[in-house]
Each structure stands twice: as C-alpha cells, then as structure tokens.
Amino acid sequence: MAKSKQEASAAGKPRETGRANEAARSAREEERARETPEARQERKQRVLTQGQPAIVGSIADAVSVKNLNLFYVAAPDGQLPLKGDHGFGLYLNDCRFLCGYEMTIAGVAPLPLASTAERGFRALFELTNPDLHLDGNKLIPNEELGIRWERILDADQAAAHEILTFRNFGQDACDLPVTLRFNAGFEDVFNVRELLLEVPGNPDPPAWRDGKLQFVYHGADRIRRKVTIQFSPAPDSTEETAATFRINVPARDASAISVTIACSEQAEDEEPERRMPQLSTRVNDLIGSLRKDSKRWMGQHTKMQSDSLLLNSVVDRSLRDLGMLRSQLQGEQYFAAGVPWFVALFGRDSLIVALEMLAFKPDIATQTLRLLARYQGERVDGWRDEQPGKILHELRVGELAGTGEIPHTPFYGTVDATPLFLLLLGRLSAWTGDLALFHELRDPVEHALAWIDEYGDISGQGYVEYQCASEKGLVNQGWKDSGDAIVRADGTLATPPIALVEVQGYVYAAKYSIADLYERAGEPERASELRREADALRTRFNRDFWCEEDGIFVLALEAEGRQAAVVSSNPGQALWTGIADEEKAHRTVARLLKDDMFSGWGVRTLSTEERRYNPVGYHLGTVWPHDNALLAAGFRRYREDAAALKIFTATTEAAMHFRHHRLPEAMAGFRREDFRVPVHYPVACHPQAWAAGAVPLLLTTCLGLEPDAFAGKLRIVRPRLPDFVDRIELRDLHVGQGTADLEFRRTANGAAVDVLRTTAQLDVDVEE
Template sequence: MLAKRHPAMVDSIAGAVTVKSLDLYYVVASDAQIPLKGEHGFGLYFHDCRFLGGYRMALAGLAPIVLASTAQKGYAALFELTNPDLQTDQGQSIPKDELGIRWERILDAGQTCVREVMTIQNFGHEAHSFPLTLHFRARFEDIFNVRGLVQQDLGRPERAAWREGRLHFVHHGADRLRRTATIAFSPLPDATHETTAEFRIHVPPGDTQTIAITIELNECSEEAEANHLNQQPTVALDGLAGNLQAGSEEWLERHTKLDSDSLLLNGIMDRSLRDLAMLRSDLGSREYFAAGVPWFVALFGRDSLIVALEMLAFLPEIAAQTLRLLAGYQGRRADRWREEQPGKILHELRVGELAGAGNVPHARFYGTVDATPLFLMLLSRHAAWTGDLGLFRELQEPVERALGWIAKAGDDHGDGYLKYRSPSEKGLVNQGWKDSADAIVRADGSIARPPIALVEAQGYVFAAKHAIADLYERIGERNRARELRGEAEKLRTRFNRDFWCEDLDTFALALEARGRPVAVVSSNPGHALWTGIADRGKGRRTVRRLMQDDMFNGWGVRTLSTAERRYNPVGYHLGTVWPHDNALLAAGCRRYGEDDAALRIFTAIAEAAMHFRHSRLPEAMAGFPRKDFQVPVHYPVACHPQAWAAGAVPFLVTTCLGLEPDAFANMLRIVQPRLPDFVNRVALRGLRVGEASADLEFRRTDGGAEVNIRKTSGQLTVEVRG
C-alpha cells in the first residue's frame, strides 16, 4: 500500500555525493563507497531501478580514509582517499597516509555506463605491495522497494558470473524486461571470488598504478538479443569529461546571466543552474526537470510545473516542453486504480519493474489535486514572458478539459472548492504538495478526514481562471473570459469567508469533511497569498503571523507551527523548512506589500545554502531554531539536488526585483525593486521578454533599489515603478 509519500524509510543520505546525467544517476557515501549491507539509498540507478546496490573498495581488507570529495560538476565525482595503517599477508607494514588514491567517476549517459579511474600513488620511500579488492552487489531493486514503500521481490535473478575477466549480473523482470549490469576492468583482476575482483598492487616509491573500471547497464525486452559490453575501460577520462563539460556550459549559456557583488548570491545561482542542468531528463523529444535525486528522478506534474514556473525569467523554453509533455499525458478516462479522470494532469510517471508489471499504478498515476490548476498557471505565465499565443491555441482543448475537471473535482456539495479523496487503497492519502499521510492534521493532532479542500489549491484555481481568462480575451473570446473571471471572483468571496480563522490571524490549512476548517497555523496560506486570492487585510495579517518565531526559524518559514500538537522538526511536512515553499511565500509577501518579510526570507534561505555542500539547497531542512545550532540541520533523507529547491533562489530574485513581463505589449515592468541586505548590486544580462531582451543593473538604496537600463535589443520598453 502506498498511502504516504515520505521520501524513504531508509538510513540518512544527508552526506551523499550525487551525480546525474539524463536518466542515469549515482548516489554514493562521502568515502566513495556504497554499503554492501543495510537499508540505505546509495547506489547506481537507471529507469527507477537500483542496478548496483553495493560497491566496496578495500586495501588489504581495510576501508580507505576519505580526505576530500566533490561532485560540483554534476556529471562527475572525484574522491581523494588515503590508507590506514596496513599490514599485508607478506608481513609488510604500510604506514598511514603513504598511499594516495584518486578515484574519478564520470557518467556516460549516451552509453548508459559509468567510467571510473582509480589512481594509486606511493608517496613513501619504499615500494609497496598489497591487495586491493572491489566487492559488488547488484539486486536490481525497484525504487519503491529501495524507499521501503513496497515489500515485493519480483522477477528472477541469475547467479552472478565471471566471463573473460568481466563480472555479469542479470535480472529477468516481471515486466518482461531483462536488466543487466556488466563490469569490466583494465588491467584484468589477478583473482576473482563470487562478486569480488582482487588486484595485487605493486607501486614503486613515487610511482603510480591505475585501475580503470566500466559499469555498463542495459535494459531490453526478453525477446531482444543480449547486449554485451562493448566499451573497453580507459585510463584517460579527459575526452569524455571535456565533451560533458562543453555540453553543460552550452546549456547554461542559454540562460539569463546574473552577476552581483555578493559571492554568496553568485554561488547559489551558479549551483542552482548547474543542479537544474543535472536534473534535465527527457521523454521522447520533450525535456523536463526531474523532481529530485535519488527518490524522484521522474516526471512529476506538480514539481515539474513549479520549477518551470520558477525559472521563467531565466529559461522559458523548458516551460513549453513541460506543458506539451503533460498535455500528452492528460487524463482521458476514469480509472480508479490510477486515479485518472478526464482532464486531470498527471502526478507521477514511473518506468520501473513494479510499475511496468502493474503492481503499482505509477506507470501513469494521477493522484494529485493541484497539478491541473498549476498547468494552467504556467501556461499563462509562459505567455506573459514570451508573448506567444500559439502555445495556448495549440493546447486550447487540453485547457478546456482541465477547466472541466476542476469544475467537477470533489465538489459533491456544490460549494465550488477543489477537493480530493483517494478512491484507491494504493493511492496517496493526501494530494497537495504536502502529500505524506500525516501532513493534514487538526489542532488536536488527529488526521483530517477527506474530502479535503486545501487552502493553496483554491488559490491556484483562482489564479488559473483569471490567467486563462486573459488569454481568452486576447484571442477574442470575451464571453469565455468573462465567465472564468466571474467564477474566480465568486471563489474569492467564498474563500475569504470560509477559510479565514480570526483567532489564528491566518487562513486554515484546509477544509475537511463537512466543510470544517482544519484550524492550524501552517505555511500553506503563503501559496494562497502568491495567487492573490486573499483580501488585502487578511493577506497582510497572514504574513505577519507566518513571520512569528513559532513559524520562522531563522532559515525560513516552517511547514507547521511549533505551537501545534503535531509539530515535529524532522516531520516531512510537520515542521521542516522547504526552500520552494518559502520562495512562493515570499512572492505572496510582496504581493501584499510586505516587502521586508520577503527580503527576510530571501536572506534566510541564502544564508542556509552556504552551509550545504557546494551551496546546494536541499529539498527540506529540519525545523530546529537557528539560535540553537547556528547552522541548518539536515533533513536525513532529503533529495539533493532537488528541482524546485534549485529554482527557489532564481524565483526569489525574480520576485524581489519586481520583474513583471507583458510580452504582448513589448513591455517589462519593474515594480518596486528591492535587494536583500547581503546584496548591493545585481546585474541581469540577456533577460528575454518576447523576442526582445534587456541588460539591467539594480543598486540597493534606502528602502528600495535604483534601476539602470544598460541595454535593450528588439522592441522592448522597460518601465520602472516605485
């Protein structure tokens, strides 16, 4: 049963080193190892399958000592290791730190393989001889098994076998796919034992010895010809690394460029863009951002839509591809197993063995309440940045189907709210962005009863209807535009009456069965403020409530107040701090004139980032107060990199600079620009609005920022307000 979406029921991966290229990704411990035993998330993954779940290197039977590790480039990892005190079988002693071991790993997604080079250097004055062993484990576990959500071992594994110096693992899946992992070495091992390769290393003083390893993964139908590894291990990775680096830089070059006087902001922005370059995946010819490594390397409707929206000022093209991709998977029929309904936008698409065999519904799963209005919101925002009505015309039929689904979804009492209730025992109990089973809780700590109308989902519907109305107006369908605006305004009136909790100074988290408010203080109303559905006075009161100490922990706003019965600083949605949640909340603050709160959030999130490896914002942080530890506490199994976390700071920049495009009018409005205290100057180069672009410079002043329009190209008017 998949009643919850906790990321995993496994040991912490907070210190993991992750690399990814397209659908191939590697998650290893900071010492370069993958444990051979235990419930952990480390491994080599492809297409929702952990092909390699154990990989241990030993020197004379002992683990090496890690000195440094990095995966800053995204597609490659580098480890510097050394030896503990060693005693060989021949009685030789090798003092600690006399061996240097440089272990390079590069993902070659084009060949679906990992290429590794291990260089052992002798820094001592005597020759050293010792055994080096590599132990492997491959069980071809489905991602749902790894996460502990399903306990099913499907398919039939073959016994691992050595042939011509290569180690072969084979698994015959219940989905009629054969998965293989083939490991080749150069030089060949001196000895092999079951799934272990042994090398007898001899290194003269000052000299080096190198071992090259290639791990090739293959997935094909049972009827297809077996595909044997045809790539020879190579001791030089420079050519492959150069090609991958060039491809990464070419992709980054297409973005709007940001430069500032803040090394912190520059570092976070560079990391964010490189993480999103890592998270690119494709289906057919459509590119999208996978949600996060290691648990959610897949197409997720909500996640992929939100990060595409966050990145519109920097890379608008991926939004159009994401919209077309999701329109292609839009629900066409009623299917309780998959929670598919006509017009509904996909939640999750998986391609692993359990999904392919039909044991979980995720080969095409629709258990989300908010992806459909977010689809409409992204379509409208993309049009505002690009001035392109062609995409709207192309997707007009999916748009109408989406609006039709919204009109019917969960509205069994005629109150006009978008609600959810899972019809399947294997579905998600909760279907907003806080989709763990215990996320929607009452003040007494008990679980809210469906059907549930989330506060933010109503805001998404309000914004979606207004946004699509504007597009209908532009193509001359004024009656449809008027109808949608009328529906949105009626929703606004009901919302401010039914969701407002006067005694809490904020909106309820949700309405549960029989329309009862789930009256707890949570971050969800911040999303509603972003959409503009709240009355102005109530919106401003909400901001002030969310910035109190029980919600704002110094690194951002918590998902749930410390005063609530179910608060838990490491509860997935019950007290953690999420960067994307805060970025949308900050946009809500700006919308209601609470600029100082938005800047305070921006500063907190940025300062949190500098405490994580490579300034990489994780999916979530623990909710402990900043004053207690002075550093953000890792959420143990958070995805890193994670797409909408990577998009959080680019969106905060867009929000606080007040960038409001109207490409249809060849206009960029800059409304009340503000910079946080840690930044005095920001320059944007190549900011695209429609077919035109602008180079802009912002300098912080008392109470605002002055704007210097350095250059425009094409037909573009830049108007500064406030």
C-alpha cells in the same frame, strides 16, 4: 606528518559511525525477518499511501551525480555498502542496478579525506590508507598512499566510467592487493524505499564472461536487466562477485585501475546486447563533452552577477543542479523532482520548478507542458486516480509499474497539478508573448478547466478537493502529501474530502491567467466567464477559509466544510496567487513571521504551538526553500517587501551551510538560535528541483520583474535588494523576442535600475 591525538580521534569517528550504522541496519534486518506477512502488507500499504520519501537510513551526506536518466548516489568515501538498508547505488529508469560496491586494500577500507560532485556529472573522492600490513610483514604506514576515485556518467552508453589512481608518497615501491566487490540487486526504486522486501523477478547467478563480471535479472515485467563490469588492467584473480588486483606502485609514482559499469534493459524476447562501452579512451572525450554541455547549459540562462560572493555561488549552484536534474521523455526535457527518490516526471514538482525558472530558462516550461498534456487523464480509473482532464502526479517506468504492482503508469493522485498546469501556461505566455502554445494545447486547457469544475469539486461547495480513489494511492494529495500532514487543531487527521487553502489560490490564478489568453485569442466571452468564476471563488474563499481567532487562513476545509484550523505555511502560497483580501493578507504575513512559524532559516510548515508539530516531521514543522520562495512572492504581491527580503536573506544564508551551497529539499524546523546552522532533514533529496529553483524565484520576485511580452514590455515594480547585496546585474533576460541587460543598485529607499541594453524594441518601465 603524524596526527595529534585529537586529529586521530576525529579521523576514527567516521569508522565508528559506520559500525554503528551497520549495527542499526542489522537490527532492522532481524526485525524484518520476524515480520509477519500481514504486518509486511500493512507497512507496504502505509508507505504507498502516506507520501513518505523513504524509510531507509540517512542520505544527508550522499555524493550524487546524474546525467539525464542515469544517476549514482554514493557515500562520502565513494563506497556502496554491500549490506544493510541504504539508498546508495547506480540507478537507471526507476531501477537500482548496482546496490553494493566496496574497495579494500589488503582487506581494509581506505579512509575518506574529501569528496565532491560540484559539476553534477563527475564525482571525485580523495582517500588515504590506514596502517596496511602486507605480505612479508611489510607495513605501509597510515597516509602514505593517496587514492583518487574518479567517477563519470555516460548517459548515452548508460554506463559509469571510473578511474582509481593509487599514488605512493613513500620511498619504497609497493605491491598493493586491491579488491573490488560488487552486488547488483535490480531493485525498483519503490523497493529501495522499502515499500517491498520481495524481488518479484529472477536473478541469474553472477558470472564472469570474457574477463567481465555480469549480473543478469529477469524482471516480472518481461524486461531483462543487466550490469556488466569490465576492468583495465584485467584482475589478477576473481571470486564470485569480486576482482582482486596486484597493483605495483613505484615510489613517488602512481598506478591506476579503470572500471566501466554498464547498465542495460531489453525485452526478454530480444537477443542479449553484447556491445560494451569503450573503457580507456572514452573517458577523456566524455569529460570534454560533458563540460561543453554544462557550459552550454549555463550559457543559455539569464546571467546573474552581484557583489555578494554568497549569492553568486548559490545561484550558480541552483542553475547547475537544475542542469543535472534535466531528464528526458518522448524527446522532451523536464526537471526531475529530486535525487534519489524522485527522478521521474512529477506534475506538481515539474510545474512549480518551471514556474520558478521562467525568468532564467523558460523553454523547459514549454516542453514540460507538452509532455504533461500527452499524459492528461482521459477516463475514470479509480486504481490510478485518473479522471478526464486531470494532470498526472507521478509517472514511473520500473518493474513494479510494469507489473501493475503500483498504479504509477501514470498515477493521477494530485489535486494541484491541474490548476498549476494552467497557471504555468498563462505565466509562460506573459514571458514569451506568443499564443502558439496556447493554441496547440487548446483541448488540454479546456479539459483541465472542465476537471476543475466537474471532478475537482467533490462536495459541490465550489472548491477543488481531493479524496483518494485508489487503494494504493496517496491519502493526501496536495504538496504536503504525507499521510499525517493535514491535521486539525486537536492533532487528529482531517477527513476527506479536503479542500486545501493554497489549491483554491492556484485555481483562482489559473482562471485569470487563462482568461487573458482567451481574450488575446479573440474570445472575450470565454475570458469574462472565467474571470467571473474566479471572482466568485475569491469571495467564497475569504469567507470560508479565514480564521479570526488565529489571524490567518486555515490549512484546509475538511468534510462538511469544517475548518482544519491550524497555523501552517500554506496560506502564504495562497497569497502568491492574489486570492486573499488585502487586510487578511497583511494579517497572514504578520502571523507567518512570528517566532513559532519563522525558524530563522525560513517559515516552518507548521507552527511550534500546534499539537502535531515535529521539527523533523516531513510536513509538520520542517522548512522548505521552495515553499518559502512562494511565500516571499505572496508577501511581495501585497507590498510586504521587508517580509519578502527577510525570507530571501534567511534562505540564502541557510544555503551557505550546505555542501556546495546546495539547498536541500527540506530542513529541520529547529530554531536558528539553537544550533547556528540548519539541521539536515535525514532523507531529503539533494539535489532537488524546486529547492534549486527557490533562489532564482526569489530574485525574480524581489527585483520586481513583471513581463508583458505581448506589449513588448518589462515592468520592474518596486525593486528591492536583500541586506547582504548592494548590486545585482542581469544579462540576457528574455522577454518575448527582446532581451535586456539590467543593473540594480541599492538606494536609501529601495533600488535604482539602470537599463544597460535592450534588443527588439523591448521597453523597460520602472515603477514604485
């Protein structure tokens, strides 16, 4: 059927946008070509130290698939542009192996219709044709072809398997000239994010060998990286980096091309790997295996079902995204922080998402703690910001790390991972009722506590502070780690050493959590000592961090104990830990829900009334789902239930507007009334781990789940349901050795709880 003029105009917009983006990329490339070495070094230093996610073009509409350490990020039409600055590509181990991959038919790009990566390991793109002028003046009118591009990731083989199916809806057979063009840049992910423009290693010229296209790169880290691309059927003709096929498609029938793109890494002194994954028969087996793995992953969680289709979909999406974000290192699994920039082990991120998921999937918390303990700091190393007992910030395994160009081997520039490590251990133990992990990690626990008291307190004021020691480290080292995130009321930047408001809460809660474990392990004196330290910290905190004029705790104390007195979301995370005095906590909640802070989609990172407010500033006015989930937990802690439910509803309704109901890393801080939909933050990771964990934590919090597995008990304290839900059912909720099936039903005063089933003598107590 022919399109209306309006439909035809709309169909043309993606192409017009593509030309505009290409022009913008060309302008950036010209600007970079004129850049002096000094300016380039300054830019590199700025990005390394400022905590920016990336300075490439938007990836808001990217379609991403991931299988353990292998992941693929593509444009909505499945393509990877051959030119320009972008984050699309096929990545493995901090390296973008494939950076360009374009398909044309008779020299013309197909038009996108739909795309999905809903299952995480498989992407599907549905395309069609514009008018195609073939040899002999034959015309294939627009939309006569259906083009299905299927992409499946095989982590075991480090390969992407692809099937391109061309369906002819016309009445005559056609011979389609299909060309696939490739480019492999082997850029380190920091290079992709535009920290460096140079490629430190040496690529071989692309070559065709035995019908396969190969790209080989000899890294400066003495690692040989290779991309091998094979096809079925074989191409009819080849160029330097292109394969052309003459695809005969009978009328009302289909023909296909299969492509396998394999990545490999080997030490330079090893013989080149000649094995290639099987192309055709493996795909169906692989899909079946990945489906089973996905089903197994979903079956291992606490099951949630409600009478809200939206909530069901958001939770399902969260759990599938976290399954997708699983990564592996030294035999342990952890949640990578986010695709594409942060597919790596992060101290803060991996710990927070493990905390968010304790009621749904606690075993990854165990593996995360073990893994981070192995990399715990052992010495003073200014280059890596390492100190004895400190928990790492970020571990990278790419070329720039291997050559020492960046300090992420690992890099320890974070002030909060160490107390969060202790806090997670304590809260995990409350869910498991087992001291075995505490005994196993006894030395790392003591080293972490020593770091808090000795190295963390830089100025001797009794607070954990940061001041970057590495010339290529992060200027700011809390969760708001961009270089301009920690500001004063006059808009200027705070001066280190900086004590963040939420970090003091983490320390307070960590010491209380670990004190409980020492008590249970038969060391009451050590437990009492930690509680005294925590209580003293709480007293100082409520005196020094409170701003009476603003009616809220300040963002931070900077050098010489001066207050960075801006209104920010950070104090809400401090409430989560319980460090705030009661009256100050209630005033803080009220301040966070005023219009200058609450956007309608959640609480902003910075008030619109502050001088540095920017609705698309990374930490200067955006809305972060994980931040809001922690705020809601803080509100609940101080019996501000209505405020917590307001966050729950806003966060879930925001998810409704994103593809597959996937919450992004961050949203712009514009008012809900302005656009009626949340505005994308252009380079936000998606999927992103602690965003995926936000709604599971909101459920845990608002349903009032408080475990005491050591006593064989689950307390349900003041259960509440958000306005859009009347019934929630949880099944296979694990507490210690027991499980529980629970149903929550809305009542006039809150929620009633029916205990449907328990095992292993688990007691469930409901409290108001």
